[in-house]
Amino acid sequence: MNKDDWFDDEEEEPQAQQQLEMQKLLGQLELKAKNMFRYLLTEGFIEKTDRPDEYKYTPEGFVLAQRQYKKMREEGLL
Secondary structure, X not given: OOHHHHHHHHHHHHHHHHXXXXXXXXXXXXXXXXXXXXXXXXXXXXXXOOOOXXXXXXXXXXXXXXXXXXXXXXXXXX
């Protein structure tokens, strides 16, 4: 066994673990974002418009979106 081969195997395991952790983190982020967005739509705090990626929102919806964004940043999800 070549010394370099052993070193490469050692490097791949931490990277694989880090990749797995990142995928879990991104999955959680996506789930939280979808749930919050669905809540805002269902409760009428935001509405879709005819233009893609543009929404109407109530003052309450604006505040709720800001709070959720801040919470996700504090949790390290953004």
